Amino acid sequence: MANILVVDDELGIRDLLSEILNDEGHQVESAENAAQARAARLRMKPDLVLLDIWMPDTDGVTLLKEWSASGLLTMPVIMMSGHATIDTAVEATKIGALAFLEKPITLQKLLKAVEQGLSRSIGRKVVPLGTVVRPSDVMADTALMSIALPPVIDLGPQATQSFVLEKPLRDARDEFEKAYFEFHLAKEGGSMTRVAEKTGLERTHLYRKLKQLGVDLSRGKRSVA
Incomplete structure (x- = not known):
């Protein structure tokens, strides 16, 4: 279970993402603008942030820059937008965003991006942003966890x-x-x-x-x- 912050000015999207992520067992908090996102970031210290680019007060890229400049970009951030250009997506990843999801977001892409984001915190040990995580590293850690703690399913x-x-x-x-x-x-x-x-x-x-x-x-x- 992870603490996830969903930042989007559209109520329908916030509710939908929260429902899906809650169903996956995560604790979810939502914010409708940058001001609420700042407060939630300090309060809950999220393991992952889903951040919309276009918001009325401060856009997501500007907020991402702010967190990066102030040393608060210590968690994976996944950008979301239905209107962003390729240049905007590239800029966000250069600042430190982990990934970019284009709206409408499919369930498969959402869960895959969240899983990849949370894999940067293996055993609650944060992998610094910008570090290249190879698939073999994740597989090796998964294999070790499987050996140490084999899954038990009560059928x-x-x-x-x-x-x-x-x-x-x-x-x-x-x-x-x-x-x-x-x-x-x-x-x-x-x-x-x-x-x-x-x-x-x-x-x-x-x-x-x-x-x-x-x-x-x-x-x-x-x-x-």
Whole structure:
């Protein structure tokens, strides 16, 4: 779980990003302008910032420069915009931004960028901005963590469940689908976003399906420390 600051002047975007990141188990705070972002940056000391470029009071690039000049750019920053030029994106990365996401932001690109940003803080040890992180380094750290702390997934009864075939097809199918979704919910720590992505279902359809099958959504849900 990480502390993430979302800075965007559009309420709909702030709410959407917050919902997705909360669903991934992160603590999220949002700000609608640079003034709120400054206060939140000092208060919560975020592990990652999603920063919109075009804002009414101070634009995101100017705020990024301000943080860099004052020594406050100690966390990965991902810039966002639906109207920025290539020159603006290049300027932001030169200042110290980790990445640039063009709006509308797809779920896959968002989660990948956030994951890459948070990988700069392996074991809560911050990798200085500007340091080149090679894929082999991340893989090596992941391998070491897997050896030291092998993942344990409580799959419950479905892990050894057998299915009775001498019954109507609909009943047998429902039993299988329930076990299937319970397996993925446990595997993904209760993240509806990841389960939807893995199973290829829209989240609304997935919620409706789980409710229909009587799946306990509290099982496998991540605890918040």
